[in-house]
Amino acid sequence: MGAYVVRRLLQSVIVVVGVTLVSFLALQAGGDPTYLFVSERASQEEIEATRRALGFDRPLHVQYLSFVRDLTRGDFGQSLSYRQPAMEIVLEALPATIELTLFAMALALILAIPFGVLAAINRGTAWDGSITTASMLGQSIPSFWMGIMMILFFGLYIRLFPISGHVPFLTPLLSGDVGTAFANLPRTLYHLILPGIAVATYSLARNTRLVRSSLLEVLEADYVRTARSKGLSEKRVLIHHALRNAWLPVVTIVGLEFGFLLGGVVVVETVFSYPGIGRLLFAAINQRDIPLVQAGVVLLASIFILLNLLVDLIYVRLDPRVKLAGGRG
């Protein structure tokens, strides 16, 4: 256990260093980064002065070290478009993104189980056929297009759900205002429904297929046959024997799920004008506000890495075989 944890921790540290290196090099890859920080009509002297002020005249490795030193203090420099610390802006948008991601993750995990089970126990029937077809479709629809279609249908045609906006839940909760947070909650969820479905579609479809195929496999297993031959009801066999093992593969990917969902969140936020990190990144990309892009990307990547580390460590406790294999799956 100890050795595994140490190795896994070490690996995460290397990955975090990799992330910082990539985001540092991204700034350099487009040539002299000084030009991002000066206006187009700046004189040669102004450019020189800016270059010195921002430290771009120093050797690369020195620049990298000071970049990392600033990072550890949460300092990504000033956002070029907002003229305030990039990290502050990103942190402000973080709770909204977390709300959307968690909501979508819950949808993708909770709904996948009944759908997958329904398809598996009715294998070969119309139920199975339509669920399998729907999940095939779900894996082929771009999340942002799903969002656009839902805006057209639910937002403009039958006018059932709001097509933009966000009511904060986590922000008041974290600042200690529990009353406001829970008073907001119904409206928070109401606003999360359309973007949440758009983000979740792909994962939901994939998880449904996963539950279906792993349940089909488990239902063939010896211990299920044993349970059946003991005369247990089909329902009991399903719930107490088969399902337990069938959804293990789904649990395994919970950590990675966040990464998948993140891809959707970034674009879907833009579609719904949802005030999270995704929309912020979109605006920052269009204004070439590199410090803001760096702050957003590094923050999201760090959360992803941390989450995967946690899932792995929890997993070792749940499944002792992992330790012996020396890695996950």
Place this chain on the structure above:
Amino acid sequence: MSEQLGGGGFEGMERATHADGAIAVANPRGSGFRRELERAVRQMVAARWPVFAVVFLTLAAIAATFGSWLAPFDPNRQNLVLRLADPMAAGPDGSTFWLGSDALGRDVLSRLLYGARVSLTVGFAAIAVGGTLGIIAGLLSGYFGGWVDDAIMRLGDIQLAFPFILLAIMFLVVLGSGVWNLILVLGIGQWVTYARIVRADTLSLREKEFVEAARAMGDSTPSIIFRTILPNILAPLTVIASFNVASVILSEAALSFLGLGVPPEVPTWGSMLAESRDTLVANKWWLAVFPGVAIMLTVLSFNILGDWLRDFLDPRLRERT
């Protein structure tokens, strides 16, 4: 892996012997291939959906190749008088906007046909880049083992620990958009998948008799790797590639939607969707529906094809994709 994949071939040969032994013995390879092809077509027709996928992708490929001849209009020709025309509305000079026109009066159908080119080119080229990198990395990793293996595989772990879309955003913001950068970034995003599978297969093939034989006959290491091992591990990769093209096309659409794809004068399905957002509230649905349907059908076709290919080659591959 070689036995599993060879299975189909032997089966075909066996049948060939029953049917007309002389030909099968004289030319087992040619006959086996024909049998395999027949089996493929039979299975495809029986499964129905793959036929749809092949038909649609053929049409998309035709659109991508001959889009400039098929398109009724220049995709960038603006017509400010006929802006936001409904589908089937009359265009200039007795022509028709079959799928309507956009906010600048450009023909949606023509832009859609041109968009096929970017999606398919980027999809296939990115797989070529990622596949080549991954196959080489996997072969080296599996064949040499040791520190080479460690270095390559840890590099892959690190990349996978970084959400791909963020990596792509970061690089495209700085390198600038453009077809080549897009292909490069999307390709690099895919190499790990190929490397892992190729490595595992190489590891198991390395000790096989026929590799041993090649080594005993004094074949050079590159020859063993590329002539003896590589041909035997390619088949399962086609399955991965098929699913991969689908996910690359989805990523390309998302990046184009974010404005990180190709330059704005090149029509792509993703950027068409991005433009459609401005007229969404005015209920100009055709601008949002058609490009999305195009993406969905293309991705769906590759997914269906991947499923079919997996079942055709070996149902056991299911666990790995």
